[in-house]
Amino acid sequence: MERYDPIRIEEKWQQKWETEKPYQVEDVPTGTKAKLPKKMIAEMFPYPSGAGLHVGHVRNFTIVDVLTRFYVQQGMNVMRPFGYDTFGLPAENYAIKTGTSPKEATAINIANFRKQAKRLGYAIDWDREINTSSPEYYKWTQWCFLQLYKKGLAYRKESYQWWCPVDQTVLANEQVEDGKCWRCGHEVEKKKMKQWFFKITEYADELLDEIDALDWPEKIKTMQKNWIGKSVGAEIEFDIVNGTKLTVFTTRPDTIKGATFLVVAPEYTGLKYIVTDDTREEVEKYCAEALKKSEVERQENKEKTGVFTGSYAVNPATKEKIPIWVADYVLAGYGTGAIMGVPAMDERDREFAEKMNLPVVEVELVDFGQYGTPKTTYKMRDWLISRQRYWGCPIPIVYDAEGNPHPIPEEQLPVIIPEVEDYQPDSSGRSALAKAKDWLKVEIPVKDAKTGETHMETMTRETDTLDGYACSSWYLWRYASPHDTEAAWDAEAIKYWEPVDIYVGADHAVAHLLYVRFWCKFFADMGFLPFREPIKKLIYHGYINAPDGKKMSKSKGNVIDPLDVINDGYGADTLRTYEMFIGPVELDAAWNPRSVGGVYRFLNRCFNLCFQNEKTAKADDNATVRNKTIKKVTEDIYKCNFNTAVAALMEYVNELYKVVVSREDLVVLAKLLKPFAPHLASEMLEKLEATDEWPEWDEKYLVEDTVELVVQVNGKLRANIAIEASELDDEKSLLEKVLKDEKIQKYVKDGYKKTIFVKKAKLVNIVV
């Protein structure tokens, strides 16, 4: 037997697919295509790094590809697009280091990614490629921003923000992990800055309410629910003895009688009206220190600290005078930034009270209606989108001489990223865009409020760029009409193709997957989208680790390069099939080079069955195993059990090796194999002169004439008896037969208590 040569076969088919474009679809399908059921299947588009594809990408893309080919073979109209998420820090940091412009570096990386993806034989519609850093694309990202701006959902606010001193940019909450920057790992700081936000909180309730209905992994749904963090409670207004007022939020307003003190956060805006002259110095010192503390320090040391403000408030329920404190265990960004301390009820308040010697009184629950108003709050904050970086989508805003923001008129879009010499952000906290002096000034038409006449005014551009997540919040809709010059997406194309049927990824549980839902709801409200949830089904797959089980990383030198696997002679089909066989799709898996060889042997056996086999049988001879395999593989792919689908194919091939195969046996093998190993399967189908139409199983072949009856005594297996399938219908005579069986006789010679017959399991259990 020969070894098959995947490299030759794969080259042949990849060339064919390149010229014939069998996976190309129309924006708005016409003719018979328009009547077909559709599937839109996509992966979370990759950031094309200089290192090229890694095995994780291959797992990600291959899952999408298996599903795409599966549905195509079933005769559906399937869109499987591809794109590149190209804005971001790595390209910019590379530019700072080498002077190569991010634009150039990105172009090189995309070309490499595309070449590698083509080498894996994916059923991509290559005319549907998008790139978030191309002006044709980001023009519409800016348009999206303007829509949000018009509705007041993009706004500017001065507040304390996470600041990474290394990357010199602010970060969203989602981009701070364990108090550290998600990109460089440096500890983040708090910095007071005027920044742009998207008002995602406007949709908090809907984002929460509609999540349960989604066909997404429970894990991701729970993470999003926790992130949104809805709390139902009340706001209660306390009179301060000096005549002002202070409002707290609580989920337990009924415990108000137990409130023996109030606490405000160090960043609390009304603090200056509360502090008395004799405590001012001490309070200011405390607040300054609290702000300086990094998030890591705050997390590591949860010891309660705080100082008395000198002021008192009146508990409206007890009329007691209670002290107002400032402490950093109260968070400024949540609720009102102020709480009532109920030490008898709340563990944190008790800890604080004990430390500060504040009174603890028994709580007597009351109806709070007369003291407060019902209020719901969320842990989720508005989405901070300003980035002080060069390589991002410019925010389409200009400022007049007074510093007031104005939107760029839509006809002036896109705001093109200017070329600069030096990509280093400046120390003032502004991106390198600020260095493009000519670009900064722009003539903007302004309508005079009194005369109604329009005149041109010179304004200054915003130098912040958008968080990359903004670019990926709408790309799934761009796929439907990627070359549209008139709109971000075409309404007709969207109506046919979207929402996305299956979305495949391994990251971004709360960030991207929440943002894309938020934008969907917003654009649905604007009348631009005919649905409110962008993704019907989400497949969240595991990572592939190094053979030792550790994360692959360059520094550890344990990275497996998928292109090496291909070029070692295994080929793309082996790589793809191996990664589907590696384990359950949702679990992490460790790379096993030997197992790759096992999958190669399997494909080699498929090849030999088809090309080295002279003898053929009648199509009916192996009908049972053939139909069983069709059923198993079909159902497994529906359930995304790719590992057991491949195992079923292996079993089928093992069976076929034992018998004389028919042409039909081979056709079915090739058809079922095609989603996993499309090149080899295509080669087989060509020789067999068959189409790739997905086969159906016939139930009549699944019923076997003779079956094995399982006989247990007290639940323990004691015998397997071959019987006619029809014997299962007559329990009485079957039992007689079983009791006469010589293996069973010795167990029942002293009689038995009862028997249990389970027809479905072909099982008899005798209780003695």
Added chain:
RNA sequence: GCCCGAGUGGCGGAAUUGGUAUACGCGUUCGACUUAAAAUCGAAUGGGAAACCAUAUGGGUUCAAGUCCCAUCUCGGGCACCA
């Protein structure tokens, strides 16, 4: 600390949802082909001489438990002063 998820051969993992535990693959051993090796093909492979014993540990429910219930241990993930 709180909330999920998972513990099955030497290894990755199967198991129709309560019904023959260990499918499939790797590894290992033996055999065939070969001057030889590789490749390929075939056979065996949880432990034990056997009765039996094995799905993290200990109990329970059931004719029957990897699967259900209770407790414990270990690992992974998420959240973490959100009032």
